[in-house]
Structures are given as structure tokens and as C-alpha cells.
Amino acid sequence: MNNQKGTETIENREKGSTNDDSFKNLSGFKIKALYGPEDISQRDHETELDLPGEYPFTRGIHKTMYRQRPWTIRQLGSLDSPAKANERIKQLLQMGATGISLCLDMPTIMGRDSDDPLAEGEVGSCGGVAIDSIEDMRNLLEGIPIDEISINFVSNSQSAVILAMFVAVAEERGVPLERLTGTMQNDILKEYQAQKSYYFPPRPSMRLTIDTLGFCNKHLPRFNPISISGYHLASAGATPVQEVAFTLANGFTYVEEGIRAGLSVDSFAPRLSFFFKVHNDFFENIAKYRAARRIWAKTMRERFDAKDRRSCLFRVHTQTSGSSLTAHQAENNIIRVTIQALSAVLGGTQSLHTNAFDEALSIPTPKSEKLALRTQQIIAKESGVINTVDPLAGSYYVEALTNQMEDECYKYFKEIENLGGVISAIEKGYFAKIIADSAFSYQRKIEKGERIVVGLNEFFEEEETDIELREADPEFEREKVSDLVELKENRDQALVKVCLNEIGEVCQGSDNIIPYLIKAVKSYVTLGEIIGVMKEIFGEYREESIY
Amino acid sequence: MSKGRKRRILIAKPGLDGHDRGAKVVARALRNAGMEVIYAGLHQTPIQIVNAAIDEDVDAIGLSILSGAHKIIFPKIMTLLKEKGASDILVFGGGTIPKKDRVVLKSLGIGEIFTTGADTHAIIDYLNRTLES
Amino acid sequence: MVKRLLAGDRRSAARLITLVENEMDDHHKVMRLVYPHTGKAMILGITGAGGAGKSTLTDHLIGKFREQGKKVGVVVVDPSSPFSGGAFLGDRIRLQSHSQDDGVYIRSMASRGYLGGLSRATYDVIRIMEAMGNEVVIVETLGAGQDEIDVIHIAHTCLVVVTPGMGDDIQAMKAGIMEIADIIVLNKADLDGANTSLRHLQGALTAGSFEEGEWMPCVVSTVSAANKPEDLQGIDELASAIAEHQTYLRKTRAIDRVKYNRVEQELGLIFKDELQKIIFKGLKGTGKKREYIESIIEQRNDPYSVVEEVLNTYLLPGE
Numbered sequence: 001m002n003n004q005k006g007t008e009t010i011e012n013r014e015k016g017s018t019n020d021d022s023f024k025n026l027s028g029f030k031i032k033a034l035y036g037p038e039d040i041s042q043r044d045h046e047t048e049l050d051l052p053g054e055y056p057f058t059r060g061i062h063k064t065m066y067r068q069r070p071w072t073i074r075q076l077g078s079l080d081s082p083a084k085a086n087e088r089i090k091q092l093l094q095m096g097a098t099g100i101s102l103c104l105d106m107p108t109i110m111g112r113d114s115d116d117p118l119a120e121g122e123v124g125s126c127g128g129v130a131i132d133s134i135e136d137m138r139n140l141l142e143g144i145p146i147d148e149i150s151i152n153f154v155s156n157s158q159s160a161v162i163l164a165m166f167v168a169v170a171e172e173r174g175v176p177l178e179r180l181t182g183t184m185q186n187d188i189l190k191e192y193q194a195q196k197s198y199y200f201p202p203r204p205s206m207r208l209t210i211d212t213l214g215f216c217n218k219h220l221p222r223f224n225p226i227s228i229s230g231y232h233l234a235s236a237g238a239t240p241v242q243e244v245a246f247t248l249a250n251g252f253t254y255v256e257e258g259i260r261a262g263l264s265v266d267s268f269a270p271r272l273s274f275f276f277k278v279h280n281d282f283f284e285n286i287a288k289y290r291a292a293r294r295i296w297a298k299t300m301r302e303r304f305d306a307k308d309r310r311s312c313l314f315r316v317h318t319q320t321s322g323s324s325l326t327a328h329q330a331e332n333n334i335i336r337v338t339i340q341a342l343s344a345v346l347g348g349t350q351s352l353h354t355n356a357f358d359e360a361l362s363i364p365t366p367k368s369e370k371l372a373l374r375t376q377q378i379i380a381k382e383s384g385v386i387n388t389v390d391p392l393a394g395s396y397y398v399e400a401l402t403n404q405m406e407d408e409c410y411k412y413f414k415e416i417e418n419l420g421g422v423i424s425a426i427e428k429g430y431f432a433k434i435i436a437d438s439a440f441s442y443q444r445k446i447e448k449g450e451r452i453v454v455g456l457n458e459f460f461e462e463e464e465t466d467i468e469l470r471e472a473d474p475e476f477e478r479e480k481v482s483d484l485v486e487l488k489e490n491r492d493q494a495l496v497k498v499c500l501n502e503i504g505e506v507c508q509g510s511d512n513i514i515p516y517l518i519k520a521v522k523s524y525v526t527l528g529e530i531i532g533v534m535k536e537i538f539g540e541y542r543e544e545s546i547y
Numbered sequence: 548m549s550k551g552r553k554r555r556i557l558i559a560k561p562g563l564d565g566h567d568r569g570a571k572v573v574a575r576a577l578r579n580a581g582m583e584v585i586y587a588g589l590h591q592t593p594i595q596i597v598n599a600a601i602d603e604d605v606d607a608i609g610l611s612i613l614s615g616a617h618k619i620i621f622p623k624i625m626t627l628l629k630e631k632g633a634s635d636i637l638v639f640g641g642g643t644i645p646k647k648d649r650v651v652l653k654s655l656g657i658g659e660i661f662t663t664g665a666d667t668h669a670i671i672d673y674l675n676r677t678l679e680s
Numbered sequence: 681m682v683k684r685l686l687a688g689d690r691r692s693a694a695r696l697i698t699l700v701e702n703e704m705d706d707h708h709k710v711m712r713l714v715y716p717h718t719g720k721a722m723i724l725g726i727t728g729a730g731g732a733g734k735s736t737l738t739d740h741l742i743g744k745f746r747e748q749g750k751k752v753g754v755v756v757v758d759p760s761s762p763f764s765g766g767a768f769l770g771d772r773i774r775l776q777s778h779s780q781d782d783g784v785y786i787r788s789m790a791s792r793g794y795l796g797g798l799s800r801a802t803y804d805v806i807r808i809m810e811a812m813g814n815e816v817v818i819v820e821t822l823g824a825g826q827d828e829i830d831v832i833h834i835a836h837t838c839l840v841v842v843t844p845g846m847g848d849d850i851q852a853m854k855a856g857i858m859e860i861a862d863i864i865v866l867n868k869a870d871l872d873g874a875n876t877s878l879r880h881l882q883g884a885l886t887a888g889s890f891e892e893g894e895w896m897p898c899v900v901s902t903v904s905a906a907n908k909p910e911d912l913q914g915i916d917e918l919a920s921a922i923a924e925h926q927t928y929l930r931k932t933r934a935i936d937r938v939k940y941n942r943v944e945q946e947l948g949l950i951f952k953d954e955l956q957k958i959i960f961k962g963l964k965g966t967g968k969k970r971e972y973i974e975s976i977i978e979q980r981n982d983p984y985s986v987v988e989e990v991l992n993t994y995l996l997p998g999e
Contacts, residue, residue, distance in 0.1 A: 106614055110563040121619040122563055196565030196589060201907045236568045326664065360663070428731075436571050443572050447666050456664060539907030542774070552702045553765070553790070578766040583790045588773040595779045599772060603788055604694035632691065 022450070025284040026442075027241035029404055035396035040403065052389045056297035058290045058402065059390035060348045061313040066386035072351035073376045074099035074152060074317065075369065080124025080476055082131070082139035089144055091366065095373055099150040099182075099351060102140070103128040104158070109197050111158055111535075113528030114480045123477040132484050132528065134521045137165040138172075147175045151182035152227070152317070157199050159186035160208045161527050163215070163225075164517035171518075183224040183273060183317070186212055189250040189422060190229050192541075193431035194236035199531060202423045204538035208513065209254070210261045215514040217268050226254060227317060229275040233431075235323055237439025240284050241405055244292050245412035246431060247274060251296065253422040255304055265304050269311035276318050278344040280336065286392060287401035289316065289347030294402070295409055318349040325360040329455035333357035338375050345379055346392055352376055432543075484526070491524040499525050500533050507537040554678055555605040559587035559596045561612060561620045569641055569663065570611040576667035582674070593623040600628075600636055606678050607637035607658075609670075617644050617652070625655050637677060641665065682713045688813045690785060697787055700804040711804055717811040721753075722926055725835025726820045732841040733867040735774035736904040738820050740912065742778050744919040745816045751783040753809030757798060757821040760790040767791075771820070785809060791821075798830045800949045806834070832860045833945035836938055837925045839918075841865045842881075845873035861897050863921050869901035869913060895928050962994055 023031045032039075050056065053063030062068070075097045089100050105128035107119035113132045114123045124130050129140060146169075155162040163184060170180055188205040191198040198205060209226070216225040230238070230247035238246060251272060258268050274292070278285045296314040300306040320340040325333045334357045341354050354372040356364030364372070380386060392398045419425040445451040452458045499520035506513050520530060558574045560567055567589060574584045585603050587596060600608050612620060621640065628634050639658040649660045659673050684692035696714075700707045724741070728734050738754065745752050756771040767790030778784040787809075792799060798821060809817045821831055832838045840861035864885075866878055881899045900921050902914030929935035963969040972990075975981040 106563045112563075118563065121616040122614055125614050125616065196567065236566070327662065436568075436575075439568050440572050440575050443576070443667060447668060453664075539911070541907055542905070552698075552704070553792070555698075574768060578761060578768045579764045581764045581766040583760075583767045583769060583788075585772060585788050586768060586770040588770070588776075595776075598779060599786075601691055602694050602785060604691075604698045 025240070025281045025401075026279055027239040027284060027405070027408070029241075029284075029401070029408075035400050037396060039396050039400040055301070055309070055312060056294045057313060058294040059393050061293065061315060061350075063389070065348060065389045066345075066380070067389065070380045070386060071345065071349055071376075072099045072150065072317075073097050073373060073380075074101055074150070074351045074353050075373060076101045076103060076127075076353060080105060080128070080130060080473060081480065082129055082136045085129045086140055086142055086144070092369075092373075093144075093149065095370060096377065097373060099152065101152040101154055101353060103154045104162075105130045108132075108158065108527060109156075111199050111528060111531035113484060113526050114477065115484050116528055121477075123480055124473060130480055131162065131165070132480075132526050133487055133524055134165050134168055135483075135487060135524070137162075137169050141166075141169055146170060146173070147179040149181075153182070153184045156185055156188060156191055156195070157197055157205065158527060158531060159184050160212055160513060160517055161521065161530050163212055164514055165521050167220070167514075168518050168522050177219045178221055180220050181222045183227045184212065185227045185229060185275065187226055187229045187250065187275075189253060189426070190232050190247075192426045192543075193233060193246065193250075194238075194435060195232045196543075198541050199535055200538035201541045202426065204507075204534075205541075206257050206423075208534075210257055210263075211512045211514055213254075213258055213268050213271075214261070214263060214512050216271065217263065221271075224271050224273040224315075226271075227273050227275045228254065231275050231277040231319055233435060234277040234279065234321070237435045237437075237442060239438050240279055240281070240288050241408045242412070242434060242438060243277065244288050244295075244405060245409040247276070248292060248295055248299075248409065249413060249416050249422050252299060252303075255300070256421075259304070265300075265306050266308035266311050269300060269304070269306055270308060270313070272315075273350075274314060274316040276316050276344075276349070277321050278318050278340040278347070278349075279321050280324050280340065282339060282343045283392075283398055283401060285340070285343040286347040287398055287405050289344075289349065290390075290398070290402040291405035291409065292316070293348070295406055315350050317351040317353070318344040318347075319353040320344070320355045322355055322359060324453075325355060325357070326453060326456050327360040329461065330358050330361060332455050333360070334371065334375075337372065338379075341375055342379055342383075342385070345385060348390060487524060488526070495523045496520075496525050496529070499523050500529060503530060504533050504537055507534055554582040554607075554674065555585060555603060556582050556607050556609055556674065557585045557587055557596070557600045557603060557605045558609045558611070559591045559599075560589045561591050561593060561596060561610055561624075562614050562616050563590065564612075564614040565589055566613055567611070569613075570609075573609065573611070573641065573667060573670060577671065577674070580671045580675075582671075593620060593627055597624060597627040597631060597633070601631060601633050605636060607639060607674060610638070610640040610642075612640060612642040612644065613663075615643065617642065618648060621652050621657055622655055625657065637674075639670075639673070641670075682710060682811075685714070685808065685812055686717060690812075693785065693808055693812045694787070696808050697805050700808065701789065701792075701801045703801070707804070711807065714804075714807055714811045718807040719810070721806075721810040721814055722816045722837070723806060723835045724816060724818045724922065725831040725838045726818060726841065727822070727831045727839070728841030728865075728867075730822055732843050733904045734820050734822075734841050735771045737839075737841060737865065737867060737902065737915075737918070738818055739775050739777060740904060740915045741818065741919065741922075742775070742784055744915065746778070746781065746783055750815040751813055752778075752785070753806075753812065753814035753817040754784070754786045755789055755802065755805055755809070755817070755819045756786065757789045757791055757802070757819070759822060760792050762793070765792075785812065785814060798834055800946070800953060802834060803946050803949075833942055836929060836935065837922055838862045839865055839922075841867050842877070843868045844871045844877040862895060862925050863918070864897055864899045865914075865918060866899055866901045867904055870903045874901065893932060895925060895934065959990060959994065963990075 025031055050058065052060030052065060073096065075092055092100060106122040106125045107114060107116060108131050112119050114130050131137060153162050167177060170177060186209060188198060188209055192202065212225045216223050228247055228251045230243035233246050234243045254272065255265060255269060259265055293314040297312040300312045306312055320337045324336055337354050337357065341352060344352055354375050356368035356372045358364060358368045385391065416422060416425050419428055419430055425431060446453060446457055449457055502516050503520060506516050517530065556577055558570055560570050574586050577584050585599065585605060587599050596608065624638060628636060637658050639660065641661040643663060644660050652660060658677060661670055681692045681696060685696055696710060699710060726734050726738055742752050742754065754775065758767055758769050758771065760767040769788035769790060772786060772788060775786055787805065789805065802819065806817050806819065819831065819835060838861050842864065844866065864881055866874065866881065878899060878901060885897055898921055900914055900918045902918055903912060906912045929938060960969065972986045976983055976986060
């Protein structure tokens with residue numbers, strides 16, 4: 001390891017005498033042993049840094065950030081049955097969570113009802129709730145003050161239907177739609193790039209997305225209809241800089257599409273929100289947020305001519321990295337999550353989900369859930385980091401990293417542009433290849449010991465831990481299926497047919513589809529049935545290339 | 548010209564789950580180790596997997612299951628292989644599969660299960676060793 | 681096992697293919713038993729650069745042949761890694777729609793170092809598929825330039841797939857592929873530049889020289905990657921073009937020439953391989969091989985002289 005004396009000249013530093021190639025961050029940037037003023041001198045501080053709450057928002061989207069209001073503690077609260085999930089939500093609210101995230105089970109994610117033959121064995125899987133009909137949405141939200149708490153639906157390709165159900169239930173309960181807050185993940189581009197739970201080809205999927213955007217614009221002004229996600233890209237292997245670059249590129253694509261559909265940029269851009277993963281490299285993550293804010297603001301103003309300040313705000317939800325958790329020596333994860341959470345806070349996230357330490361082994365127990373929550377509360381109330389905004393501004397390292405991240409992003413933007421834009425790049429397999437390469441490279445580094453995971457490839461100890469899977473409950477599956485069958489038998493079949501026909505027609509036309517979906521779900525048309533009709537009209541997407 | 552018997556491995560993801568990072572990483576590692584990897588991809592049903600394995604005359608089938616449906620899928624595959632007289636094909640897997648389930652699966656004749664975070668070299672060594680005999 | 685193969689048993693077919701691919705022990709004997717049951721299938725070759733959409737086209741063509749009640753065998757060849765010798769064979773994914781059809785047999789092969797993508801074994805693999813009962817055998821291979829020429833020796837009807845604007849149409853003309861392809865498929869014809877590409881290709885064809893009565897390659901525009909059946913384009917036309925070529929081959933007896941070339945080519949490959957084996961086997965243990973090689977390196981001898989010497993020494997008539 002090189003020793004860097006403080007008296008060394010600037011020239012020597014710049015020559016890279018400190019360079020030791022083994023110090024690289026996750027994005028592959030070589031990290032110097034020492035950073036100084038010359039590392040940030042070429043950027044114009046006045047225009048680039050400025051103040052929090054002021055363009056380009058590098059230091060934060062609000063003037064006072066956490067001093068006035070801490071980030072939202074938004075924990076995941078799903079369990080297979082809507083009734084059990086409902087209980088869990090109430091528990092979390094009691095423990096102090098100020099927002100809720102809801103995941104869907106695998107069949108729902110893939111647009112299938114619980115009675116679909118392909119759903120066998122997977123109903124209620126992975127801690128996701130099975131939503132087939134409006135009845136399930138009712139049970140899920142029973143007794144929850146939906147006009148007060150913020151709900152994040154982790155739904156993507158089925159978002160239009162989920163939104164319709166949510167709105168239908170709110171209307172039933174007499175809750176004015178303008179009071180509804182929350183988010184829908186609804187980010188179809190990242191599905192093609194990473195998560196692969198798409199159904200239709202990009203164009204029709206985009207149409208559905210824009211429909212939800214348009215509808216929320218008009219009727220749910222406090223609801224964020226999209227959470228443009230980098231988390232899944234990162235989980236599939238994207239490095240932090242790739243995560244930022246691709247997420248922003250996707251964001252810009254949605255803006256383009258919204259404008260193309262005739263919406264004025266300022267009418268919907270303020271409601272676009274983002275979702276990041278926070279990885280292990282502490283400072284790299286902080287730089288990620290700052291760079292993202294700056295790039296988003298500059299592009300919205302300069303390229304899309306956004307006039308409304310709020311269109312330029314990069315609002316982000318963060319989840320600590322699931323893939324960094326180890327099954328061995330699981331308590332180590334508590335430290336990992338804490339460091340990651342702190343990094344996200346110093347980065348300026350608007351809301352945060354902290355993983356429970358045992359998540360590599362099982363769905364969190366109430367105890368580990370609580371600990372995850374307390375982690376955020378301790379950071380917020382005891383550590384003092386919230387006392388000032390963007391405390392790391394001016395740090396040579398952090399500013400240099402922020403600049404470097406920004407520069408690298410623009411390189412990726414150019415590549416994507418050369419391929420004809422995000423959708424075209426998707427079809428050419430650009431993202432899939434880069435992400436798969438990064439994933440493989442990361443694995444190799446761990447296997448070669450170039451990247452250390454404590455307790456895994458260093459300080460490994462044989463131990464008796466085991467993964468505890470929350471078993472997909474076959475009893476629950478049976479019940480759910482029989483409930484669904486009953487529901488299907490007892491509804492107005494003629495009305496169902498009419499609704500499905502209407503939906504089919506609207507799909508072929510250009511009307512906003514959401515009102516028709518609302519009508520359909522109120523008539524007990526199921527999610528699977530709706531998606532089925534859409535598949536017929538829109539077709540099913542097949543991935544062309546593999547890598 | 549490279550001759551000699553090459554190991555042929557089928558890698559597939561059964562069920563609805565679309566998280567294929569692990570499957571792809573393993574596929575690439577096996578390819579780099581000199582094996583011929585038939586990548587069957589996502590959303591495979593047990594019958595599709597078994598048919599492909601037989602037609603491609605693979606030495607082993609590697610399944611990536613993160614959804615928890617392993618208790619249904621693995622046995623189905625073993626049954627189908629038996630019905631088709633192809634029980635000599637090694638079946639191994641990866642994913643989130645608890646120890647007690649791994650024991651049960653082993654008793655059905657399933658080979659090694661590699662949980663998330665496993666070293667790809669361990670998988671390669673395992674295959675080389677086991678397929679040798 | 682051959683008996684079972686003739687009865688259409690898939691496992692036997694699969695096993696036999698492995699046997700010939702690895703040139704294991706008895707593969708000569710086995711192929712002798714298989715050979716009499718071959719020669720009746722239509723062999724279709726499909727080649728083109730990566731990303732041109734070969735597999736999706738194959739997928740649709742399989743459908744067409746199945747509609748006609750024909751059983752189809754498919755060999756998909758992908759390159760082996762020159763470093764590790766391994767291969768990533770991922771084309772099955774694009775042929776999924778037939779994964780449950782008993783009348784379709786798909787086998788992925790790695791090129792195992794053969795540059796053209798097709799090895800000696802491919803001839804045998806095709807025969808095994810024929811003997812299995814397939815009336816159509818499709819061979820799909822990655823063409824990356826001159827080497828795709830191999831496929832014309834193996835197939836009766838040869839399709840070369842290009843796409844608009846990727847420079848493929850120009851490349852195609854340069855590499856002389858125009859003379860090799862029986863049918864040129866302009867896939868992704870919904871992309872910009874498709875019309876221009878079509879004109880270039882047709883122009884290049886008319887500029888070529890074709891005898892009276894000879895088959896003039898045609899260009900078919902297709903769109904194979906459609907998410908709805910209605911958006912597919914050109915598949916029917918392509919199937920017709922293939923049928924037309926097949927008719928041409930039979931009617932004009934051009935098929936005989938094709939068959940002749942095929943066998944000649946294959947014999948050449950087998951001779952090359954076998955002779956090499958014999959010679960190196962013969963030199964083994966004598967230390968002569970090392971001697972010869974060193975003498976060449978040290979400029980005491982040259983490769984041609986060595987070969988002549990060896991042939992004269994070891995392959996004299998009567999030896």
C-alpha cells in the first residue's frame with residue numbers, strides 16, 4: 001500500500017504516484033489515496049453546487065431537507081393473503097412506519113389469477129400478496145387510513161389494473177382521490193432491461209404507462225404514478241454508475257413519451273419519482289444521489305424546457321441492498337444495513353426501506369423487522385446527521401466522485417442515443433449485455449478475492465445457519481383458489497363480458513383505459529382476465545437476444 | 548479442431564420468476580470452463596425442461612429456483628425423467644432452498660444444491676467430479 | 681439403438697448424435713447402419729449474421745412445415761469459445777413454440793473449432809435426423825463472412841438472412857453470397873432502409889450471370905419478430921419460395937448436382953480428417969514428427985517437401 005505524505009506536491013499527486021489499482025469502487029473508478037482542491041477545481045462551483053433546494057439541486061431538493069421533516073420510513077409489508085398483509089400493515093404503522101410498500105405474489109406479477117394452472121405452487125409466494133379481484137384490494141386496505149398514509153404499490157406491468165382497483169376501493173370508501181398519496185412502481189422499461197416481468201411489447205406497455213400517468217395527473221395529484229427504478233438493474237448486476245445512467249435514461253424516455261402523448265412536461269414531470277439501491281461503497285452512493293439530482297435537473301430544464309421547478313426535482317426512494325446480505329453470520333447484515341442506510345441519508349433520499357438482517361434466510365420476523373426500523377429511527381434522532389443539509393458538500397472526494405459519476409453518465413447517454421434511444425437499445429440487447437457482464441465480473445472478483453465479503457470469502461466460519469423459507473402455504477392457495485372460483489360464479493357474467501369487450505376495444509383505440517378498468521374491476525372482472533384480453537390485442541413480447 | 552467428449556449442461560429457470568442473474572452467471576462460468584451450455588431460459592415448465600434435456604442428450608440439468616417452488620418442481624422433474632427412462636441425467640440446482648429441503652431433495656436423487664452466493668468454481672468442480680463417474 | 685432410432689425414439693437419436701459428434705468408438709459402424717435410411721429429406725440451410733433473426737424465421741418455418749404434416753428436425757449451430765472450448769447454446773429459446781410438439785426435434789450444436797460453423801459431424805447429425813423420420817431438416821448456422829459457404833454444401837436449399845441498413849446487403853454482395861444463396865431473406869423489413877436494401881439486393885441479382893433454366897436467387901422480405909400473428913410478414917412467401925426451389929431442383933434434376941457436390945464435399949472432409957489421423961498416428965512414437973517440424977523451423981526443410989516425403993514414404997501404392 002502506498003503512503004501518501006501530506007507534503008507531496010500537487011504534480012506528484014496528479015501523476016498518480018498514489019495509484020494502486022486495487023482501490024476501485026463498484027463502478028470501476030480508480031480511487032486515489034488523497035483528494036485535494038485540484039480534483040474539483042475544473043468545475044464551476046457557483047453554477048454546479050449552489051444551494052439545496054435550488055437548481056441544479058446537487059445538494060438536495062429541499063432547502064431544509066431533514067431538519068424540517070425526516071425521510072419517510074417506508075418498510076415493506078406484504079404477506080400472501082390480503083387479510084394477513086392487512087394485519088402486518090397495521091403492525092408496521094403502530095411501530096412508527098410512516099409509509100408502506102406492498103409487494104405482489106409471483107402469479108399476480110406475471111398477470112395471472114390464483115386459479116391459473118401456471119400459478120400452481122406460487123400463490124402467495126415470496127412474501128407478496130395475491131391480488132385477483134377488487135375483493136382482495138378491499139381486504140388488503142380494510143381499516144387502513146388510505147387518506148393519511150402513503151402506499152407504494154410494487155407493481156409494474158399490471159399497474160393499470162392495480163391502480164383501477166385502488167381507485168375503486170377509495171371511491172367506495174368515500175375517500176376523495178385528491179387525498180390519496182403514494183406511489184406505483186409502474187416502470188416497464190426496467191422490466192425489459194432486468195426484471196423480465198413484462199407481458200406486452202414496449203409500445204403498448206408505454207401506452208398503458210402514459211394512461212396511468214394521464215389519469216393520475218387529472219385525478220390523483222398527490223400520487224406518484226411511476227417510480228423509475230434503478231434497484232432492479234443493480235440487483236441484476238448493474239454497477240452504481242450504470243444504475244444511475246440507465247435509470248435516468250429511462251426517466252428521460254418516459255418524459256419524451258409523455259410529451260409525445262400530448263402532455264405538457266410540467267403537468268406530469270413533478271410526479272415522476274425514482275427508486276435506488278444503496279450498495280456497500282459508502283461515498284460512491286452519496287455521489288450517486290448528488291450526480292443524479294444534478295443531471296436530472298439540468299436535463300429537464302435544458303432539454304425538455306421544464307419551467308416548473310418541481311419538474312426538475314429528483315425525488316428518490318431507497319432500499320438497502322438485498323444482494324449484499326449474507327446468509328452466513330447474518331448479524332453482520334445489521335452493520336451492512338446501517339452503513340447503507342446512513343449512506344442513503346447522507347445522499348439525501350426522500351424515503352428509505354432498510355432490510356431486516358435475516359432476509360437472506362427468510363421473510364423477516366417481527367423482531368428483525370423492528371430492528372430494521374429502529375436503525376432508521378436512531379440515525380434520524382440520535383446521530384445528528386440531519387442537523388444540516390448535505391453535510392459532505394465541499395468534500396474533495398465526494399465532489400470529485402459526483403463529477404466523475406456525472407461524466408460517466410453522459411457517456412452512457414451517448415451510447416444509448418447512438419443506438420436510437422432506450423427502447424431501441426432494449427431491443428438490441430444493449431442493457432442485458434452490459435448488466436450480465438457486470439454481474440459476471442462482480443462474481444469473478446468475489447471468487448478471486450478481489451472483492452471481500454466479510455463472513456463469506458474472508459473470516460468465514462462454519463456455522464449452523466439455515467435458510468428459513470416462508471413456505472408457500474398450500475392451504476392458503478387452496479382457499480384463495482376456491483374463493484376466486486366462488487367469486488367468478490357469483491358475479492354478473494354478462495356484465496363481465498361487456499367490460500372485457502370494452503377493454504379490448506379501448507386497447508385498440510387511444511382512449512385512456514383506466515376508467516374502463518375501474519368499471520371492470522367494480523364488476524369483479526379479475527386481473528388475469530383483463531391481462532388476458534390485453535395480451536390478445538397487444539401481443540406478447542419475446543426477448544430477442546439473451547446477453 | 549477440438550474433439551473429445553464435451554460436457555453438455557442444460558440451464559433453465561422453471562416457473563414464473565424472471566430473476567435470471569444467477570442462471571446467466573453460472574451458464575457463463577460453465578462455458579468458460581469448457582462445457583457446452585444449453586440455456587433454456589425463463590418460464591420453463593417441467594415437461595419442457597425434461598424434453599429439452601433428452602433431445603440435447605445433456606449430462607446434467609441445472610435449475611435456478613428463487614421462488615420457493617422447489618418442492619413442487621424438482622420432484623416433478625425427477626418423475627418425468629424416470630417416466631422417460633432418463634434418470635441417468637444428473638439434476639442439480641441453485642437458489643433459495645433451505646437445508647431441510649435440500650435433504651429431502653437429495654433423498655429423491657437430486658444432486659447438489661448451491662445456495663445464493665455459491666462459488667462458481669465449486670459448481671464446476673462438482674460437475675466435473677460427479678460426471679466423471 | 682439404431683432400430684429404436686428408425687422407430688423415431690428421441691433418446692436414441694439424441695444419444696447417437698452425441699456419439700457422432702464426439703466421434704466415439706463405433707460411430708462409423710453406426711452410420712453405416714443409418715445411411716441406407718437417409719436421402720429423402722429436404723435439407724434447408726439458414727445462415728446469416730448474428731441478430732438477423734434466423735432463429736425466429738426458423739421458428740415460423742417449422743410451423744409452416746408442421747401445418748403440412750411434415751416432421752421437422754432442426755440443428756442449430758453456435759460457435760465454441762476459442763479459449764475455453766465451451767459454448768453457450770441459447771437458440772432453443774427462440775424456438776419455444778415447438779417445444780411440446782412431438783413432430784419437431786431440435787438439437788443445439790457447438791461448432792467445436794470449425795470456422796464455418798459446420799463440422800463433419802453435421803452431415804451425420806442430419807442423417808440421424810433423417811433416419812429418425814424427419815422429412816425436413818433445417819440447419820441453422822451463424823454466418824460471419826466467407827465461411828458460411830460451408831452451408832451450401834450441406835443443404836439443398838440455402839437461405840441467407842440479411843437485414844436492412846446494417847451494411848449486410850453490401851457485405852452480402854461482396855462476399856459472393858449472392859451466388860451461394862438460393863433465397864435471400866431480407867428480414868426486419870419493417871425497419872428504415874428496407875426498400876433501399878431490397879433494391880440493392882435485387883439489382884445485384886440482375887447484374888449476376890445466370891444461365892437459362894438456372895435458378896435465379898430471389899429476395900423475400902420478411903418481418904419475423906412479431907408479437908402478434910397478424911404482424912408477421914413474408915412467411916408464407918418464404919415458404920412458397922422454398923417450395924418453388926425444391927420443385928426446381930426435382931424438375932430440372934439440379935438436385936442431382938447438389939447431391940453430387942454434397943457427397944464430394946463430405947468425402948473431402950472425411951479424407952482430410954482420416955488421412956491426417958493416419959499420418960500422425962503413423963508417425964507417433966517414431967519421433968519423426970518432431971524431427972520434421974524442427975527441420976522446417978531450422979530452415980533445413982520446408983513444409984511441402986516434408987509432406988511429399990511422408991506421402992511417398994508411407995502411402996506408396998501397395999503399402
